Amino acid sequence: MQGLNPEEYTVLNSIPGIGKVYSAGILAEIGSVKAFQNANSLAKYCGIIWNDNDSGDFEAEDKRMSKAGNSYLRYYIIEATGSVIRHCPEYERFYQKKYAETRNHQHKRALALTSRKFIRLLYGLLDKSQLYSPEK
Template identity: 45%
Template structure:
């Protein structure tokens, strides 16, 4: 018997999709936005994730991104591309960016009330 992950139900429990107008708002609510340090024409290159937001949703999204990058080739390719970029904290940064990509997908699926169908996979109808 397959083990069902509590992550999707955790995301659904933390999100009322009607509160959000865009995936950016949902990402910020989930703590997947970066701080901005600037003054005049200077903009800092090194920033961190915001500390505000729903910490449970952030946990669920990061865990879901880690799981989906293993099982979905599109997310795996995106993660590998971001991890290969020459930045500090490459793995954590790549995982956070993959979670941000997942937020866009989750927002779209919840707003349109659709199921996720990965590319190249045909689903059998019963």
């Protein structure tokens, strides 16, 4: 078994709110980000996607999150997102916006949508081996 890549570990630790435990857990469950074609495939692997609940012309508003995927990685991603929301104003604004837009299950839905945004950041940084730099 191969150990953690120190470069990827450093990249994750550059994100505000992500500490040693979240970095190690995420990297241990992902393996190599190169195994994924894009951020959507990583999100699908995490199980942070929604099942379609549609039939004919009916389109459901309240869709359930898929429970397929790596439950340990889903746990680390969602917990890390909560920490990033507390430490990064951009993510806090995004969370608040999604919270206000949602009628049912506001916290869970807003946290899941913010987790998808976090996965896109994670994939982009790891794919390019780039340190996090906040938006201005």
